Amino acid sequence: MDDDAQVALPPGIDLLWGLRPRPRRGPKPTLSLDRIVAKAVEIADAEGLGPLSMSRLAEDLGFTTMSLYRYVASKDELLTLMMNTAAADVPVPSDPAEGWRPGLARWARETLVLFRRHPWALQIPISGPPLEPNNLAWMEYGLRSLAGTGLAAGEKIGVILLINGYVRNEARLSGELAQGMQQRSSAQPTPTYGQALRRLLDPEKFPYLWEIVESGVFDDDESYGDAEFEFGLERVLDGIEALVRERSAGSASADLG
Amino acid sequence: MDDDAQVALPPGIDLLWGLRPRPRRGPKPTLSLDRIVAKAVEIADAEGLGPLSMSRLAEDLGFTTMSLYRYVASKDELLTLMMNTAAADVPVPSDPAEGWRPGLARWARETLVLFRRHPWALQIPISGPPLEPNNLAWMEYGLRSLAGTGLAAGEKIGVILLINGYVRNEARLSGELAQGMQQRSSAQPTPTYGQALRRLLDPEKFPYLWEIVESGVFDDDESYGDAEFEFGLERVLDGIEALVRERSAGSASADLG
DNA sequence: CGAAGCAGTGTACGTGATACACAGTTAGAC
DNA sequence: GTCTAACTGTGTATCACGTACACTGCTTCG
Numbered sequence: 001m002d003d004d005a006q007v008a009l010p011p012g013i014d015l016l017w018g019l020r021p022r023p024r025r026g027p028k029p030t031l032s033l034d035r036i037v038a039k040a041v042e043i044a045d046a047e048g049l050g051p052l053s054m055s056r057l058a059e060d061l062g063f064t065t066m067s068l069y070r071y072v073a074s075k076d077e078l079l080t081l082m083m084n085t086a087a088a089d090v091p092v093p094s095d096p097a098e099g100w101r102p103g104l105a106r107w108a109r110e111t112l113v114l115f116r117r118h119p120w121a122l123q124i125p126i127s128g129p130p131l132e133p134n135n136l137a138w139m140e141y142g143l144r145s146l147a148g149t150g151l152a153a154g155e156k157i158g159v160i161l162l163i164n165g166y167v168r169n170e171a172r173l174s175g176e177l178a179q180g181m182q183q184r185s186s187a188q189p190t191p192t193y194g195q196a197l198r199r200l201l202d203p204e205k206f207p208y209l210w211e212i213v214e215s216g217v218f219d220d221d222e223s224y225g226d227a228e229f230e231f232g233l234e235r236v237l238d239g240i241e242a243l244v245r246e247r248s249a250g251s252a253s254a255d256l257g
Numbered sequence: 258m259d260d261d262a263q264v265a266l267p268p269g270i271d272l273l274w275g276l277r278p279r280p281r282r283g284p285k286p287t288l289s290l291d292r293i294v295a296k297a298v299e300i301a302d303a304e305g306l307g308p309l310s311m312s313r314l315a316e317d318l319g320f321t322t323m324s325l326y327r328y329v330a331s332k333d334e335l336l337t338l339m340m341n342t343a344a345a346d347v348p349v350p351s352d353p354a355e356g357w358r359p360g361l362a363r364w365a366r367e368t369l370v371l372f373r374r375h376p377w378a379l380q381i382p383i384s385g386p387p388l389e390p391n392n393l394a395w396m397e398y399g400l401r402s403l404a405g406t407g408l409a410a411g412e413k414i415g416v417i418l419l420i421n422g423y424v425r426n427e428a429r430l431s432g433e434l435a436q437g438m439q440q441r442s443s444a445q446p447t448p449t450y451g452q453a454l455r456r457l458l459d460p461e462k463f464p465y466l467w468e469i470v471e472s473g474v475f476d477d478d479e480s481y482g483d484a485e486f487e488f489g490l491e492r493v494l495d496g497i498e499a500l501v502r503e504r505s506a507g508s509a510s511a512d513l514g
Numbered sequence: 515c516g517a518a519g520c521a522g523t524g525t526a527c528g529t530g531a532t533a534c535a536c537a538g539t540t541a542g543a544c
Numbered sequence: 545g546t547c548t549a550a551c552t553g554t555g556t557a558t559c560a561c562g563t564a565c566a567c568t569g570c571t572t573c574g
Contacts, residue, residue, distance in 0.1 A: 008445050009453065017457050026551025027539040053530060066532080067553050075531065125380065126429075127449050128437045129475075131457065136466060143465035153472035162489050166419075167428025172383075173418060180385045188265050193386050196266065200274050200388065208400035209393060215410035218386075232419050238499060239492025284570045310561060323563080324522050332562065360518025 011073055012080035013131045031063055033071045037081045044082065044120040045069075052120075079124050084132035086118040091141045100244065101237055103145030108167050108233055111138070115171035122172050150165050150247045166236050170229050181221045194218030268330055270388045288320055290328045294338045301339065301377040304499035309377075336381050341389035343375040348398050357501065358494055360402030365420050365490055368395070372428035379429050407504045416497055423493050427486050438478045451475030 014020050015033075039061055054075060058065040072078045091110050094103055115122055130136060139160060146156045157238050183190045191199070194213055203210040212218065272290075272323070291450055300309050311332060315322040329335045334341055348367050351360055372379055387393060396417060403413045440447045444510050460467040469475065 008447055013453075013457075023551060025539090025541045025549070027553080029552065031553085054532085055530070064554055065530095066555080069532070070552060092347070124380065126433060127440075128433050131453055133457075136454075136458070136463060140463045140466045147465060153469045154474045156286070157469060157474060158485055158489065160432060161426075162423075165423065165430070169418075169422025169426060175424070176383060176385050183384075190265055196270075196388055197393075200270075200390075201393070206393060206397045208404060209397045212400070212410045212414060217411045217414060228415055232415065232496075235419070235499065236493065237498025239489075239495045242492065242495060280520060282518070282570095284522080286521065288522085288553045311563085312561070321523055322561095323524080326563070327521060 010080065010127065010131060015077070016081065016084055016132055018198065030068075031067060031071060033081070035061065036068060036087050037078070038069055040078060041085050041118070042081050046085070049120040049123055049244035071238045080132060083121060083124055083130075084134045085119045085220060086114060087132065087134035087138050089114070090134065090137055094141075094144065098145070099149075100145045100149050101241065104142065104163060104237060104240070105233060107142045107145060108163050111164065111167045112171055112229065119171070119175045122168060122175065147200065148165065151244065152247075155243065155247070159243075162240070163233075163236060170232065174225075179223065183193075184221075192219055192221070260351070262376065267384065267388060269334035272334070273341055274387055283349065286327075288318065288324060288328060289480055290338070292318065293325060293328055294335070294342050297335060298339050298342050298375070302375060306323060306377040340378060340381055340387075341391045343371060343378045344389065344391035344395050346371070347391065347394055351398075351401065356499065357404075357406050358401045359414075361399065361420060361494060361497070362490060364399045365424050368421065368424045369486065370430055371395075372425065373431070376428070376432045379425060379432065406501045408501065409504075412500065412504070416500075419497070420490075420493060422445060423489065427489065431482075434478065441478075448478055449478070 009019075038055070040052060040057055043057065043060065054068055055065045058068050061068075068078075072081070091107070094106065098106075130139065142160045142163070143156060146159060149156075150158065180190070180193070184192070194216065197209070197213045197218060201210055201213065266276075278331075293314070297309060297314055300314060300317065311325055315325050318325075329338070344503045348364070351363065355363075387396065388493070399417045399420070402414060403416060406413075408416065437450070441449070451473065454466070454470045454475060458467055458470065
């Protein structure tokens with residue numbers, strides 16, 4: 001009648017929270033979970049998720065493929081562990097006097113750094129809200145900034161998800177762009193986005209798009225930089241500020257009663 | 258010295274724009290590209306991208322696996338074609354008198370419908386900006402609303418990408434939630450997000466998250482609905498409105514000279 | 515009318531994830 | 545101290561999947 005192992009957790013989550021019993025007998029392990037995950041992250045950082053196969057990973061570690069399965073139940077589980085590791089560069093506790101807005105902005109920038117450092121983290125298929133300890137710590141970090149705002153619980157989550165979504169999207173866009181540039185500098189001649197559109201588009205059928213193409217914005221590779229990120233972030237924060245003001249006004253009058 | 262086939266386009270793009278020569282001799286085809294892509298979309302809509310294998314697809318069509326390769330160069334190409342088909346429910350030309358804000362809001366809602374209908378479209382690995390005709394038409398549709406705003410070309414693109422990103426994120430979130438609910442109703446007992454967090458979290462290490470957990474928002478499956486979408490959308494549009502106002506004020510004074 | 519080009523098929527290969535059984539190793543039970 | 549269960553690293557095997565290649569029979573153009 002213990003309720004500990006009652007409900008199934010997604011693969012790898014129990015391991016991350018130390019809920020999986022450690023082996024007691026047997027030979028000293030030569031490999032280790034940490035080394036496996038670290039190497040996997042290293043490969044994914046450098047070459048993406050595609051070239052990361054269990055055999056490739058094992059080879060880079062100097063072991064056989066199957067040895068990895070002594071530490072990891074499946075590749076799926078490995079990906080979960082990698083996700084947790086990617087979020088391990090845990091942000092410093094922010095100054096409590098910092099306002100919610102600079103706090104969230106800082107959170108957003110650090111999240112962007114995370115996704116730039118580990119672009120594959122955007123492509124891991126996610127089956128639900130995060131349960132990895134480091135990812136939850138990251139969320140906690142964001143929530144801390146909202147503590148004094150008087151927002152309802154659901155609203156706080158909404159704000160966190162909104163910003164996280166914004167950052168993810170920016171990271172994805174700049175990642176795609178970087179990928180395009182990389183391809184262009186490689187062997188086969190891939191055209192610029194602007195070049196491709198000029199060749200394909202019928203100006204009469206796509207007048208508005210054509211106008212943009214003609215402006216030349218699509219021709220330089222440098223489009224999506226930090227300035228765009230900061231600008232969009234401010235827009236999103238503006239929207240949140242409206243909500244915060246509304247709530248703090250309401251709760252202030254209630255508190256003053 | 259023709260410059261037509263000079264530069265390489267991503268796989269499938271040439272086909273979509275009618276740039277691939279049609280075969281002249283040989284037996285009458287029994288299969289067709291349209292049927293293949295339609296069936297592929299059907300499978301992906303119903304079961305996701307995972308179960309969509311070339312053999313499964315062929316079987317459902319009543320042909321052999323290899324017959325598909327008479328119409329499609331690779332699975333990658335097939336995915337591109339599917340993407341284009343997903344965006345085929347082309348939006349009606351909007352009333353030109355409609356303001357930019359309701360126009361963009363409508364565009365956002367229709368994009369959300371697209372991603373709800375074809376959740377797999379969010380998971381197709383994208384290597385760059387869209388080149389599929391229907392996806393470009395979709396973009397064009399969004400740009401039309403921005404015609405009278407006086408925004409610069411780069412800003413218009415930024416706005417379009419911002420909204421598209423917001424919608425993608427909301428669709429992803431509600432998709433994940435639906436997936437979780439589906440699993441919960443299946444055989445193995447998967448816990449609610451709230452249940453899982455209650456079991457894993459140390460309230461002292463995650464005080465802010467714990468507060469949310471205690472509030473119960475994580476316990477009902479109904480969290481992410483249309484109300485949240487509309488709310489967040491209005492916030493994003495608020496941010497854009499600020500930009501538009503700034504630009505129209507500037508250009509107005511310039512135009513009046 | 516004859517051959518070039520093409521549709522659908524069958525076979526085959528390479529890769530990737532992973533189940534399973536085996537040999538050597540180690541920590542406790544007696 | 546000894547025995548054995550538990551465990552590590554490995555080799556082998558299987559299955560699913562994407563796709564190259566060669567074959568047969570049909571169609572259309574020169």
